[in-house]
Amino acid sequence: MSIAYLDGSYMPIEQAKISPMDRGFLFGDGIYEVVPSYAGKMVGFGPHIARMQNGLAAVGIKLDWSEDNWAELCNRLINENGAGNLGIYLHVSRGADSKRFHAFPDNIAPTVFAYAFEIAPPPVADKALAKAYKVSTTRDLRWERCHIKSTALLGNVLHFQHGYERGHDETLLFNANNELTEASACNAFIVKDGKVITPPLDNQLLPGITRHILLDVLRRDGSIAVEERSVSMDEVLNADEVWITSSSKEVAPVTQIDGKAVGNGEVGEVWLAAQTLYSAGKFDY
Ligand code: PLP
Numbered sequence: 001m002s003i004a005y006l007d008g009s010y011m012p013i014e015q016a017k018i019s020p021m022d023r024g025f026l027f028g029d030g031i032y033e034v035v036p037s038y039a040g041k042m043v044g045f046g047p048h049i050a051r052m053q054n055g056l057a058a059v060g061i062k063l064d065w066s067e068d069n070w071a072e073l074c075n076r077l078i079n080e081n082g083a084g085n086l087g088i089y090l091h092v093s094r095g096a097d098s099k100r101f102h103a104f105p106d107n108i109a110p111t112v113f114a115y116a117f118e119i120a121p122p123p124v125a126d127k128a129l130a131k132a133y134k135v136s137t138t139r140d141l142r143w144e145r146c147h148i149k150s151t152a153l154l155g156n157v158l159h160f161q162h163g164y165e166r167g168h169d170e171t172l173l174f175n176a177n178n179e180l181t182e183a184s185a186c187n188a189f190i191v192k193d194g195k196v197i198t199p200p201l202d203n204q205l206l207p208g209i210t211r212h213i214l215l216d217v218l219r220r221d222g223s224i225a226v227e228e229r230s231v232s233m234d235e236v237l238n239a240d241e242v243w244i245t246s247s248s249k250e251v252a253p254v255t256q257i258d259g260k261a262v263g264n265g266e267v268g269e270v271w272l273a274a275q276t277l278y279s280a281g282k283f284d285y
Helices: 023-027 045-058 067-080 154-164 209-221 233-235 271-284
Strands: 001-005 009-012 028-040 085-093 109-120 133-139 170-174 180-183 187-190 193-200 226-228 241-247 251-255
Touching: 001 067, 023 085, 023 233, 028 045, 028 067, 045 067, 045 085, 045 209, 067 085, 067 109, 133 154, 133 241, 154 170, 170 233, 170 241, 180 233, 187 209, 187 233, 209 241, 209 251, 209 271, 241 271, 251 271
Parallel strands: 133 170, 133 251, 193 226
Antiparallel strands: 001 009, 001 109, 028 085, 085 109, 170 180, 180 187, 187 193, 187 241, 241 251
16 A cells, blocks of 8 residues: 655545646646655655756746655655655646636645655666667657646657557657657667767756766766767667666666667667666765
8 A cells, every 4th residue: 555645644545535626637737756766765856856846936836845845755655655666756736726717826725746656676787687678759749848847748648658559668759850859758868989969958858867867977987978969860760879768767778769779789888887877876866
């Protein structure tokens, strides 16, 4: 049984109930986060909460919570739910109103919901044990505010489903200029001639915390060159390695795109070096 938090109380998840007039339900009008935690230690807690606060400010949801408030909530959920491999889901919607009307209501109290769910053990930096991901490609048809971690995820859901129906684990997304943006629930990287390249942060992609940690550990180490610049579809299809990153997957090697091998079709050496550095450094964030 999972213990959840809803608007000031902790309870078994089955007892958590929200109003159908909640704008999170009616409009997807909310912001969320997922913070990974292993044996009671969270990865990237500060950056996750900073992104949450940025998202709330960007959509004008007023919630007077400090980082300490969020830390108390996360630690309580970790203690209540067994401190194994957990994803801590945090969700703030604009709140429940008496009518369905698009404009922001005055004096509405945000709904705060959180729960913990089991996630896979963190990936180990070992080529023999690594899960090799197969992905699809498609045109990115989402909105122009993909930097906001909105709960309105139908665009992402439809893109994920595109790959899923083809037996793939994810879908790489390309804008109208055939440039890589990200994947439906991950950021994306290529490796070419030993250099790690990823699209720059802008409104077309989520500023992933795993992306941030990975770029930082690579730059601090300094042995692998890193570049943030636009990446064409052609470059993706001719890359030596392709990776997708997210809080639960960390750095995931992609070995097939639309049924065709990436590079030599094997999990790469640069991935091994990158996941090794990530595993060693992630609890510093
Ligand atoms: N891009 C999208 C669209 C996502 O939904 C996610 C994670 O959910 C990511 C990227 C990766 O972000 P993070 O590394 O913070 O988990």
